[in-house]
Amino acid sequence: MNIQKNAWAYITRKKHRTFIIFLILMFILTSLFTCLTILNASQQIENNVFKISNSSLSITKNDSSSFAMKDFEQLKSIKEIEDINPEYQSLAKLVDHQVIEGEQQIFREDTPEQLSNVVDVQATNDSQRDLLFSSGVFTLVAGQPIQSDSQHHVLVHQAFADKNGLKLNDTIRLQLVDTESLNVHETMEYTISGIFTGKKQESYTGLSSDFSENTFFVDYQTSQEQLRLNKDQMITNKLTLHTDSVENLESAHEQIKNLPIDWSKYEVEKNDKAFQKTLTALQSMQQIIEIVTNAMILGGLIVLSLILVLWLRERIYEIGIFLAIGMSKKVIISQFILELLLVSLPAAVLSFILGWQLNQFFLTDFFNSITNESIGSQMLPIENIGDNLTHFGMAYGLLLVIIFLAVMLSCSIILLKKPKTILSEIS
Template sequence: MGSFKRAVLYITRKKKKSILMFFILFCIATAVLSGISIKKATSIARQNSSKETANTFEIQNNLATNFTGTMPESLVNKVSKVNGIKNYDASVQGIGLVFKQLQNVEPKNNTVQYTDKQYKNLFPVEAHKFTEYDTKFMSKSFRLVEGRHLVEGDKNKVLVHKALAEKNNLKVGDRIIGTKDSLDYNASKDAPSEYDLEIVGIFESQNTDRMGSKLEIPENLILSDMNTLNALYGYSKGNSQYTSAVFNTNKNVDDVISDVNKIQENWSLYNISKSDDTFLALSKSFDSLEKIVNMLLIGSIIVGIIVLSLVLAFWIQGRIHETGILLSIGVGKFKIISQYIIELLLISVLAFGTSYFSSKMISQNIGDAMVSQASKQAVQEVQQGFGGMSLGYDANTSLATQTVDGIDVDVSLKEVLYVYAIGATIIISSVMISSSSIIRLKPKEILSKMS
């Protein structure tokens, strides 16, 4: 009788032991399959998150040396002409305009209470040349849901947040009147006191907690065209003073930055940062998530081998009588061990296949828990890097603490095949470990144990 036939007979006769082994292999396969699926989902999420921002860099002011807090339009124009620059956006962060007919969206967790009447109906305004290429939109932190983006040449055009639009019954095409605020000391004395602005688009943001003050949260941020703030600050044509500029490349970003640094300019006044520097917590959250997933996957394999080896050790010791009889009729040790392996492989066919359904049920929940843990760790690491200080809740600063918002875990048949391969390795390793006592013993010693 061959090893395969003996294995089939043993499985069918020892139903309780077979069911126990099925359950053990099923649990091991579920853990391994969930780990593989979550690892794949993490890799896809990381690729997607960096797809739009991987080849971008941002020029900002070096506040340690540049006390003006701005950069000239001439510098941005020079950089935009460097070989490899695909498109760019330059922006100006203004203190804001007063919109008397609008009500602010109130933060759920207000960190600053404004009692001065000057702050009533005050809204922060941020001007852009091309909002489509702004880091917040490129990274999907902001998403345009209605209308169009702001482009160069727009005049008296704005984008407003969906929450602000809903609170004030605003829609694309409506006009809002903004007035110059006395708090903005940078505003030109000759600037118009009133601005008639048309809403050309509505955006939404990932910030759902609405923490911070009403002047920080994205819900109250109004994005305007560059001409509006040029008029407010008295910048003549070609002489705008930008707060920052984002450049998207179609070449290796490091090579482009190297060419940018060759431009004759006092670069000590400015900082050039890549997307990894901008999205500090995002990169760290993926690193943490990958570590947690690898621990789950490797841990599942190691624990599987240990548990299976211990169970098999007792199982094989209980079969010493059977082993002795097989040896006495001339069956070799290799064939006996092969029978053990075949028995487990036959049980694993059903156990590993069934794990496909259990992993589909639990892997997304496990993945969500891992994402939450990794995000918390990443934000803590970023804040520790800044002395434990909160980095603020405004739309631009919060990019540094933006983390992975979720992963879409999908269990496919391809991953099940990996489980079969890994599971077979675990089974063979466990059988060899647990059978080591039989392999070392001579046939006479095994037969003597039967008595």
């Protein structure tokens, strides 16, 4: 007997029942599709948040003094670390320009000549990852940031540039100053590659370098040249280490602490507070979605099984006839499964369209509601048709499992009873 023909005949004759099954399957499939998409997206968003939050590890000396880069060459052997950014902070005396003056909470009468007209110099290989820029305290409004390949480049504050009539590609001459010995190093010329604005939290020491407007960012390599240090002599006040995920950050932290270094002199700090704050909301959402997904699977199985049990009682005569003409239980159950599969195909088309729309809503409004809207668009994963088809395929696979289990549960009465018993009940 052709079960495909029987299955098609049943679902076309029983239009009311077929429509009810259609709605149930569409609801289950749409819900599973949405839940799986959001679960996958939340993991991608977690990785994006980690990168945007500029989470990192930092190594500094306990007394805040500088230390030799060569002492930490072993960091390069830790594969989880994707970027090592040395930072060097110093004072520099302006040769041809004037600093921004302001009211000081501390007044120094004994300021030596070497510390007059000085600016705060931050040497780095990547100014975008500097906390002042990544947190939004400073904002680059013109030009390019300092990068690892920058040479003789400097970023200056807008107010400083305006006072001295400076613009992009103009040059500034600086003399680095050793704050302990007050030795003034040779003059080095820097080209203005960027201009920024903003106001940082200022601490006052009575020097002009205390003000945000007198803060400069230069490339690390040139700062070391100005100090007349070769590759083996380079120094830093702070090493900032970046990884591509929170798991690698934790792993790198453990490995760093196991390096043969006198850690009584140094401090290793995890800079991931911004990430952890957002992660709490994301993890709570993930747990909710996982619960909803599991509830949908269990609920769909129960509802579908109960409906099939009710309808199975009405088809007991049909089953009895099939058994009487010699059709096996396996074939009968296969027909019931095939009926649901045929109904699931048009339901799948509508579920994909409806689910896609729901996913767009949840991945914008919902995620923006639990995160900072100003960076929400940067955190959202890019969902293409391929990703959606993958998630939908997984959801449809789960639906097939639900259909199979529901049919097996509802047909247990057939599996447990002998054909003779079923036929006798009909009579």
